[in-house]
Amino acid sequence: MTIEEIENEIVEEFEMFEDWMQRYEHLIDLGKSMPMIEEKNKTEDKLIKGCQSQVWMHSELKDGKIVYTADSDAIITKGMVALMIRVLSNHTPQEIIDSKLDFIEKIGLTKHLSPTRSNGLLSMIKQMKLDAIAYAAKS
Template sequence: MSSIPEIQNEIVEEFSMFDDWMQRYEYMIELGKSLPLIKEEYKTEDHIIKGCQSKVWVHAELEGDELVFTADSDAIITKGIIAILIRAFSHQKPQDIIDADTKFIDEIGLKEHLSPTRANGLVSMIKQLKLYAVAYQTQLN
């Protein structure tokens, strides 16, 4: 399994292949279609990420010593955003998720090309994934 920095570098490289942001948005939509979808039973208020304009549900569970995320969103761009984050952080150890930086988001230029409400949602998604990691790390200790 690749490390978080390795996956983040892959994502940065993939985004750098596109000349403009329309192509990047299309790529994000494609990534959203490949998102490991959350089970219907987890599409509840408890799993909604607060601070997102659209609905984003995230579920995390521990498989061995790795945290595995599934998610869904009712908006295609948002679904692409959470797909990028899950790709970077799923199947990783909780402590590695906690310690990981998210500068790759700035490197692909994502935050600056989102509306303010979507950018806030992005921050909320990162925060929620890290909170899951903290909760599961506490269980492991």
């Protein structure tokens, strides 16, 4: 599936929920079920510091595609991280660079993107794209 197709799939999933409670419950479930980053990759240099919750993110290139793994100390952040990984992981660096990521707004989670002292989601998206730019430059 393309990045856009996965985004649309997530938007449809979230449309099934009737209220914000269910949306957040879904995010919490996603956070709980997300495969963890390998402990050896949970190092200081993989830490994306948000003011309130922290995110560790690791990326590697496999057969021309980037695979991301991540973890967070906050469960809602982790749910959002899980969504980002589902959308971007296993795509080529160029596809990731070009992605618009409109789904965040469509599923009503835009406020988590505000560049305030919140959760580091914005920094995480930046980091994911920066990694893609780095891999693209190498290839």
